Amino acid sequence: MxxxxxxxxxxxxxxxxxxxxxxxxxxxxxxxxxxxxxxxxxxxxxxxxxxxxxxxxEKTNLCVMMQDQYSKDMNFYGIILYAVVEEAKRNGYDVSMNFFNDNRMEIPKMILERRGSGIIIIGKISDSNIDALQKYKIPMVLADHASLVKNIDSVLTDNKLGGFVVVKYLLQKGFKKIGFFGELSYSLSIKERFWGYQEALRTLGPPDIKDHLTEYTHKYSIFDGIETAVLNNYNKQIIELVKKKECLPEVFVCSNDRAALALIMALQALGYTIPEDISIVGFDNIDMCEKIRPKLTTINVNKEIMGKRVVQRLIYRLNHMDALSENTVIGVNLVERETVKVTDLHRS
Structure with missing residues (x-):
């Protein structure tokens, strides 16, 4: 019946x-x-x-989507997700979570059956998959990602500023060999952090760096084979990447904290001491930064505010369907801990 x-x-x-x-x-x-x-x-x-x-x-439901590979690293995206759920509840919405593979995404059942009023994407998603979702004409907002070809709301970290602030700090500390550790093809966020790193070297660095920036960057940086190894805890692979590097820098600026932690373990396995031999700076300020020894110096990203803002922007979009799309950028700050060496220039 x-x-x-x-x-x-x-x-x-x-x-x-x-x-x-x-x-x-x-x-x-x-x-x-x-x-x-x-x-x-x-x-x-x-x-x-x-x-x-x-x-x-449908007015009571939001569909939240995130690549399944990010489920292996909930130190960052997990906090954003929790803030999204709490802010959604506070505004009378329930959340349906969907993990997807960016290479073969399936449209969530909630979207197919029109049982959701809006979509939140946490992390990277391809433009082709955005296009597939937009065909259902359901408002969408991106968190920690932005499309360069789609007019779509997003909430982002000021990654460029973060990369710039780190290198400015290191130059003021007296470091001359500053490398970048991160896979540029992995996400827009990492590209932006690298851009900030380069811009600080270009505008604040000594003439010998400014005049040969590309050569300098490649001499001291590691760009390939990092993110998959980090996400899957392939520590031996990180060790091999370090061993292959002919010229190690005085300090590595890492694309994120998990990459920084993996690099620290690889360097220690190879006999290096942190920060006496090589200094390390991360990005994101996950909980592990305080728990490891030495504690990790990093750029703080306000993950809770990002989660709240993305829900707030989606609710605004639901009530202003014809409004122009906007990118909301959230500021960052440097958190000094113990993985950056006190140079002779700054000894008391």
């Missing part, structure tokens, strides 16, 4: 009228009870052939 409003009412101990008010998105029931009634109606299959109730139901 098909479920009825009475079935739903009996489950929650409310009147049939209360169920009707909830399904029609009318006042008279609390938001908490409305969500419970809608969930039950969906679970029982009551909404399947009722278009007008589906329109109410």
């Amino acid at each position: 098909r479920p009825t409003m009475k079935d739903i009412a009996d489950i929650h101990g409310v009147s049939i009228n209360a169920v009707s008010l909830a399904l029609n998105n009318k006042p008279g029931v609390s938001e908490k009870m409305r969500l419970k009634i809608l969930r039950t109606a969906d679970d029982l299959g009551y909404l399947d052939d009722k278009e007008k109730y589906l329109r109410t139901y």
Whole structure:
């Protein structure tokens, strides 16, 4: 037998009228009870052939998507995700989580069945997959990623400033051989951090660096084979990358904290001491930065604010469908700890 409003009412101990008010998105029931009634109606299959109730139901749901490879590193994206869920709940929305493979993405069932009012993408996604999602005409906002070819809202870290601030700090410390450790093809964020690194060397570095910046950068940096090894804890692969490098720098600026931690372990395995032999700076300020020894100097990214802002921007978009797309950029700051050597220039 098909479920009825009475079935739903009996489950929650409310009147049939209360169920009707909830399904029609009318006042008279609390938001908490409305969500419970809608969930039950969906679970029982009551909404399947009722278009007008589906329109109410979709207004209570957000679809959050993230590449499945990021599930291996929840120190960063996990905090953003938690903030997204909490901010969504605070505004009366429920979140459906979908992990996807960027090379063979499947459209989430919630989107196919029109049971979501908006989409949040956390982390990198290809433009072709953005295009596939946009065909469903559901508002979308990106977190920690931006498309260079799609007009779409995004919430980003000021990665360029972070890369610049790190190198400025290291130049002021007296370092002359500053390398970059990160895979530029992995994400837009890493490219931006590298751009900030280069721009600081170009504008603040001594003439011998400015005049030969490309040669200098490649001499002291490692760009290839990093991110997959880091995500999968392939420590031996990181060790091999370091061993192959003919000229190691005095300090590495790392694309993110996990890369920095992997590099520290590789250098220590090869007999180097941090920071006496080689200094290390990370990016993101994950919890492990405080737990390792020596504690990691890094750039702080406010992950909680990013999660909140992306939900707030999506809600704005839902209420202003014709507004121009915007990139919201969140500031960063340097957190000094113990992985940067005190140079002779700065000894007290």
